[in-house]
Amino acid sequence: MSRVVTKEQYFDTALATLAELGFKGLNIGLLCRxxxxxSGSFYHHFGSWQSFVDALLEHWENRQVRILRTLNFNQGNPDDDIRAMSDLAAGLHHAAEAAIRAWAANDESVSLAIKRVDESRRRTVHKSIKGVVGDDNTAAVVTSLGMAMLIGYQQIAPNEDVPLERLLTEYARLIYSHARH
Structure with a gap:
């Protein structure tokens, strides 16, 4: 009797594989094993490698959008938004995202997906920070610092001596140091 798996199981396995082995380790044979x-199961679900990559990216991108929506940003309390922003950053699958970023340097479709996710995050973070600091220019700079911190953390996380929670605490302090009075 053959095992039946869902597309979501393929996606979850692919993200775990990306986190463990990087994008060069991700292939049909390994996923199926x-x-x-x-491999017939794979081709039944996706038809081709590129169709799988497109579906995986859509799944990952949609997951990021759902996460942003469920955190209910911009509901009127900037402090709640800053906490939600930290929760969002802490809850990301950093190793998988680092692998996706490396993959993006080698594949245009992956690059476009990461740009869309980053832009969605940037808009959400900017609105949250602007709610605290008030000034659009300052919010833009502090948002860019936060994005750089998150992406940088994802690149060095396995060797990082400072836990992300500590970085996020310091980032919140930076945001509040610019709070309008």
Missing amino acids: RLGVT
Whole structure:
């Protein structure tokens, strides 16, 4: 009897594989072995490698959008938004995102997906920070610092001596140091 797996199981396995082995380690054979299925299962669901990549990116991108929506940003309390922003950053699958960023340097479709996700995050973070600081220019600079911190953390996380929670605490202090009075 053959095992039946869902597209979501392929996506979850792919993200775990990306986190563990990077984008160069992700391939049809490994996915199928890890899921205990034949390549026929893969081709039944996706038809081709590029169709799988497109579906994986859409799944990942949609997950990021859902996460932003469920955190209910911009509901009137800037302090809640800053906490939600930290929760969002802490809850990301950093190793998988680092692998996706490396993959983006080698694949235009991945690059476009990461740009869309980053822009969505940037808009959300900017609105949250602007709610505290008031000034659009300052909010833009502090937002850019936050994005750089998050992306940089994802690149060095396995060797990082300072936990992300500490970085996020310091980032919140930076935001509040610019608070309008």
